[in-house]
Amino acid sequence: MxxxxxxxxxxxxxxxxxxxxxxxxxxxxxxxxxxxxxxxAPAPVPPARPMGGGFARVLGLIGGWPAMGGLATAGLMGVWIGYAAPGGFDAVTATILGGGYDVSDLMPGLDACLTEG
Known part of the structure; x- marks a missing residue:
């Protein structure tokens, strides 16, 4: 073509x-x-809901009773782990939090870049 x-x-x-x-x-x-x-046409008006107290509003904001059950479970687990910390947990935190950084770690030298050979 x-x-x-x-x-x-x-x-x-x-x-x-x-x-x-x-x-x-x-x-x-x-x-x-x-x-x-x-x-x-005007939109239909939804029926008025009965107003609850402050706890009912907070409970509605977080997702109802299923979310409150998960929140309570997580809170109790945190208290339990904090009170009866396992022995291996101390070694992990000492390794992570025990070491520190020095200024020389943040600004390495140029010795490796300046070598001849």
Whole structure:
């Protein structure tokens, strides 16, 4: 296919534009008017909920009783681990928290870069 044949196809595509039927346009307009009427109607007001106390509000914010059960379990586990810490836990914390950094660790020397050989 050369450029003239392609141009002929493009020209045919530009001129042969189908128009929608009147029945289709009428159905589209009918649907649009029905949707406009539905959107213009006021939204239904939800029924008022009874107001609870402060604890009920906090409980609702965190996710209800299932979330409160998980929170209580995690809190009790934290207290238990803090009170009766296992022996291996002390070695881990001593390794992590016992070592410190010196200024020379943060700014290494250039000796390795300046070697000749």
């Amino acid at each position: 050369n450029d003239t044949e392609i141009e002929a196809l493009f020209a045919a595509a530009r001129t042969g534009r189908p128009e929608p039927s009147a029945a289709l346009l009428a159905r589209v307009m009918e649907d649009a008017m029905a949707e406009a009427e539905a959107r213009a």
